[in-house]
Amino acid sequence: xxxGQINPLLLLASLMVAATPILLAAIGEAVVEKSGVLxxxxxxxxxxxxxxGFAIGVNTGSxxxxxxxxxxxxxxxxxxxxxxxxxxxxxxxxTGLGLTLFGLGLSSLIGKPYEGMKAPSMAKWDIPVLGDIPVLGxxxxxxxxxxxxxxxxxxxxxxxxxxxxxGLILRGVGENHDAAHALGYKVVRVRLLAIAFGGACAGLGxxxxxxxxxxxxxxxxxxxxxxxxxxxxxFASWRPWRVLLGAYLFGGITVLQLNLQAAGAAIPVEIxxxxxxxxxxxxxxxxxxxGNHGAPGSLGRIFHATH
Amino acid sequence: MRAVKTLLxxxxxxxxxxxxxxxxxxxxxGFIFVGPIGDxxxxxxHNQARLAVEEEFGDQVETIYQxxxxxxxxxxxxxxxxxxxxxxxxxxxxxxxxDATVAVAEKFPDIKFExxxxxKTAPNLSVYSARFYEGRAVQGxxxxxxxxxxxxxxxxxxxxxxxxRGINSAYIHAKKVNPDVQFKIIWAYTWFDPAxxxxxxxxxxxxxxxxxxxxxxxTAPQAAAQEAGNIITFGQASDMSEYAPxxxxxxxxDNWAPYYIARTKAVMDGTWExxxxxxxxxxxxxxxGEITDAVPADVKAEAEALRDALGSGExxxxxxxxxxxxxxxxxxxxxxxxxxxxAGMDFxxxxxxxxxxxx
Numbered sequence: 001x002x003x004g005q006i007n008p009l010l011l012l013a014s015l016m017v018a019a020t021p022i023l024l025a026a027i028g029e030a031v032v033e034k035s036g037v038l039x040x041x042x043x044x045x046x047x048x049x050x051x052x053g054f055a056i057g058v059n060t061g062s063x064x065x066x067x068x069x070x071x072x073x074x075x076x077x078x079x080x081x082x083x084x085x086x087x088x089x090x091x092x093x094x095t096g097l098g099l100t101l102f103g104l105g106l107s108s109l110i111g112k113p114y115e116g117m118k119a120p121s122m123a124k125w126d127i128p129v130l131g132d133i134p135v136l137g138x139x140x141x142x143x144x145x146x147x148x149x150x151x152x153x154x155x156x157x158x159x160x161x162x163x164x165x166x167g168l169i170l171r172g173v174g175e176n177h178d179a180a181h182a183l184g185y186k187v188v189r190v191r192l193l194a195i196a197f198g199g200a201c202a203g204l205g206x207x208x209x210x211x212x213x214x215x216x217x218x219x220x221x222x223x224x225x226x227x228x229x230x231x232x233x234x235f236a237s238w239r240p241w242r243v244l245l246g247a248y249l250f251g252g253i254t255v256l257q258l259n260l261q262a263a264g265a266a267i268p269v270e271i272x273x274x275x276x277x278x279x280x281x282x283x284x285x286x287x288x289x290x291g292n293h294g295a296p297g298s299l300g301r302i303f304h305a306t307h
Numbered sequence: 308m309r310a311v312k313t314l315l316x317x318x319x320x321x322x323x324x325x326x327x328x329x330x331x332x333x334x335x336x337g338f339i340f341v342g343p344i345g346d347x348x349x350x351x352x353h354n355q356a357r358l359a360v361e362e363e364f365g366d367q368v369e370t371i372y373q374x375x376x377x378x379x380x381x382x383x384x385x386x387x388x389x390x391x392x393x394x395x396x397x398x399x400x401x402x403x404x405x406d407a408t409v410a411v412a413e414k415f416p417d418i419k420f421e422x423x424x425x426x427k428t429a430p431n432l433s434v435y436s437a438r439f440y441e442g443r444a445v446q447g448x449x450x451x452x453x454x455x456x457x458x459x460x461x462x463x464x465x466x467x468x469x470x471x472r473g474i475n476s477a478y479i480h481a482k483k484v485n486p487d488v489q490f491k492i493i494w495a496y497t498w499f500d501p502a503x504x505x506x507x508x509x510x511x512x513x514x515x516x517x518x519x520x521x522x523x524x525x526t527a528p529q530a531a532a533q534e535a536g537n538i539i540t541f542g543q544a545s546d547m548s549e550y551a552p553x554x555x556x557x558x559x560x561d562n563w564a565p566y567y568i569a570r571t572k573a574v575m576d577g578t579w580e581x582x583x584x585x586x587x588x589x590x591x592x593x594x595x596g597e598i599t600d601a602v603p604a605d606v607k608a609e610a611e612a613l614r615d616a617l618g619s620g621e622x623x624x625x626x627x628x629x630x631x632x633x634x635x636x637x638x639x640x641x642x643x644x645x646x647x648x649x650a651g652m653d654f655x656x657x658x659x660x661x662x663x664x665x666x
Contacts, residue, residue: 010513018506108343115345116549118530214501214527215534219343220375221525223500254503258510261493262460269494269664 006259012139012252017213019251020150021046021205021222025229026236026243027154028201034161034238035194036174036298040096041081043226044103045199046206049074051107053207054217055114063122063211067146067204074203075196077103082195086188089302100226108219119215122146146208151244153201158240170194174296177303187303202226228280235283237294246283250276334575336360336567337394338372339385341401341524342499348524349498349544349561350374353400353423356563363568367575378403386411390418396574398567399423401498402467408432419579421570424469426650430581435566438587439469440476440649441617442559443520444624445595445610446541447480449557450488450518452606453539457487460511462504462521462528463494466664468652470522475656476624477520480613482658490659491516501527512538519554529555539601546596557610558596565591585646588618625649630657 025042032039052073057066081099084090122144133141161167173180173190181187209225210217228250236242257272265272287293336357344354357370371392376385382404389397390411396419399408405425412420412432420432428434450459459481463470474492481488491514493507500523508519508528512535519540521528526547532538532554540550542558566584573579586592595614598607616622627638632655638644655663 007513014506014509014513018502021502108345112345116347116526118533118549121534209502214505214530216501216526216530218347218501218525218527219345220499221501221527223497223502225502255506255510258493258503258507259514262491262507262510262514262516264491264661269496273494273496 006263009135009138011255011259013142015248015252015255016139016143016147017251018255019247020147021208021213022225022229022232022250023244023247024150024153024205024208025202025226026232026247027150027157027240028198028205029229030233030236030238030240030243031157031161031170031201032194032198033233033299034174034296035170035191036177036296036301036303037085037191037195038092038096038300039078039081039099039195039198040093040230041078041099041103041226042198042202042229043222043224044100044106045074045077045202046103046209046222046226046229047107047220048077048103048110049203049206050210050222051111051114051206051217053203054117054119054210055110057120057207057211058114058117061120063120064145066120066211067207070203070207071200072203074199074201074206076199077106078195078199078202079192081199082192085302086191086195089304092300092302104220111217111219114217115219117217119211119217121215122212144212146204146212149204150208154240154244161240171296174298177298177301181303181305187305191303202229205229231280231284234293234295235280235287237287238296239294246280249283250280253279333367333369334364334396334571335392335394336368336370336571336574337389337392337397338370339376339382339389339397339399339401339404340372340374341376341378341403343374344372346499346524347526347545347547348542350400350524352545352561353398353563356567359564360567360571364571364575368571376404380407383407383410387414390415394418396421396571396579402465402469419570419574426583428581428583433570433580433582433584435582435584436469437561437592438585438624439559439561439593440472440624441587442593442595443473443476444480444617445614446520446557446559447477447482448484448613449541449598449602449606449610450477450520450539451481451483451485452609453556453602454481454485454488454518456515456517457485457489458515459488459490459518459520460508460514460516461490461492462507462511462519462523463492464498464523465496466494468650471652471655471663472649473520473522474659475652478659479625479629479656492659492661494664495523497523499524501525504528505531508532509535526550542596548596551597552599553601555596555599556601557598560594560596562592562594585650588614589620631655632657632659 049070053066053070056069057063084095085092177187232246235246253276340350342350398421400423402424408422409427412429424436425434504523505527508531521543529540529550532540539556540554544561546558623643625644627642628640629638631637
């Protein structure tokens with residue numbers, strides 16, 4: 001074993017890349033759940049974002065346009081979910097699962113002509129001056145723009161949720177929709193917007209997989225990242241910065257275990273391979289033991305204005 | 308289902324119809340796939356072979372398939388469902404379906420089953436596989452000659468004999484032409500997860516590998532290698548020629564079509580028997596994709612000579628002297644490995660570092 005072969009700088013840099021898709025999807029879902037809606041369709045919205053982002057990226061030659069289209073596609077798909085659960089009062093769990101299945105099928109249909117094609121490459125931002133700082137430079141300042149976009153989204157989400165009136169209303173709707181309704185807030189409208197935001201973020205996360213991380217279109221390529229994102233929301237107790245922590249922890253362990261294997265670490269491979277999931281479960285257990293989970297009060301409950 | 312068919316057939320005869328056209332319904336062939344048919348690798352090739360069966364027999368055959376069936380308990384349900392749907396012949400195309408296929412075959416003695424890459428047979432269950440390790444030998448040769456860092460990265464899937472054979476074969480032939488070569492192996496524990504495969508390829512490249520061999524099914528490692536630049540790869544299961552001439556410099560192509568056609572024909576003719584088939588380059592089940600110009604002409608010529616020698620049977624990929632990883636003798640000078648040992652291979656050959664995870 002020679003752990004010296006693992007370059008910690010490259011490891012940290014690839015950690016950020018590996019974590020970005022789940023980070024994007026999880027921050028979106030955190031907002032949706034904060035508004036009191038449980039959308040289990042994250043995987044379906046991600047994969048749809050992945051295929052639409054890839055298709056538009058290939059056709060226009062611009063990954064940036066691809067990302068915008070992916071966000072729009074994710075949001076559009078989430079509106080299907082929104083109408084079903086908010087206006088037709090369908091069961092959120094069943095509808096969310098249905099959305100995942102629908103997204104997986106839809107994406108293979110759209111993706112058929114794009115199999116085996118290559119994505120337009122996305123230039124990395126080699127930020128001048130900052131990128132040249134020893135140690136920190138390569139880790140923090142030489143990524144593709146989406147890594148920074150994801151961090152900005154987390155920061156903005158945190159600010160809006162905790163420091164603005166709009167965030168207060170959204171949290172109020174999520175904690176007790178009857179009270180919010182009685183105060184005159186438009187519960188359905190707030191939730192619809194939150195769901196659209198969640199869909200757009202999931203779409204971006206999916207497109208990050210197909211345009212940057214892999215980068216190509218392969219059927220079923222998100223391979224469960226949407227479910228990990230859902231777990232990370234709980235892991236984070238619905239708090240934006242903890243979502244970031246959770247996603248980077250998960251991404252970090254995923255990348256680290258591959259590096260340890262390649263370096264021939266004397267740890268059984270089975271343990272390394274399961275480590276990201278074990279750590280996630282362990283942290284969930286620790287959080288549960290502390291009692292206060294921070295789940296929004298109206299999470300998953302159906303709202304009807306006349307009740 | 309069967310009762311209904313019989314009933315319909317007798318009704319048809321009773322009605323005085325010219326029985327033949329009505330009673331002779333198409334032979335139904337089912338396929339269970341481990342990944343999506345668009346994976347660009349393993350499942351893609353099995354599906355191409357399915358299409359070849361349709362092409363060959365036209366209206367006489369009807370094919371059905373199910374994609375992305377997980378290996379494990381759920382596989383049994385999927386296979387049973389296919390049997391109940393009236394399939395006459397079912398191909399289960401991944402190692403992990405072995406026990407499920409055995410269990411379902413026992414319940415449906417009149418249906419023929421074919422399991423890929425396994426070793427358990429029954430009167431109505433055949434096994435078939437390809438000698439991919441012959442292709443790995445050619446890859447190992449090119450890898451050993453081409454590597455500058457002397458580090459070859461290998462993305463392995465599950466610790467099963469088929470994968471271990473591939474690693475050993477590639478290593479033996481890389482070592483033969485480059486005594487300093489070192490293999491870094493990552494067990495991905497998946498056949499298909501593009502993001503994970505890409506991460507594994509990146510981790511190997513970051514640790515100095517300039518050749519990436521993969522035993523997983525997607526083209527993601529090819530894309531990762533292309534992005535990193537100056538890395539060579541090999542197409543796995545399918546040609547993956549969209550990544551030629553660099554990084555993909557050659558490939559192993561699985562060609563299942565002749566086998567699937569022959570077995571379907573056997574079911575139609577009523578001559579189907581339980582068999583164990585293990586064909587290689589010689590029989591055309593394993594193809595070596597075009598070696599691109601990124602490989603120097605002399606290396607290309609050597610690789611092609613090796614391919615032909617393996618194909619003609621003049622050379623065996625596991626020819627002694629060879630020791631096991633622990634240094635104990637395995638094959639003496641000139642001795643070749645028997646199929647039994649190869650089929651159950653659970654050890655590395657001497658020189659490979661690391662341990663095989665217990666499966």
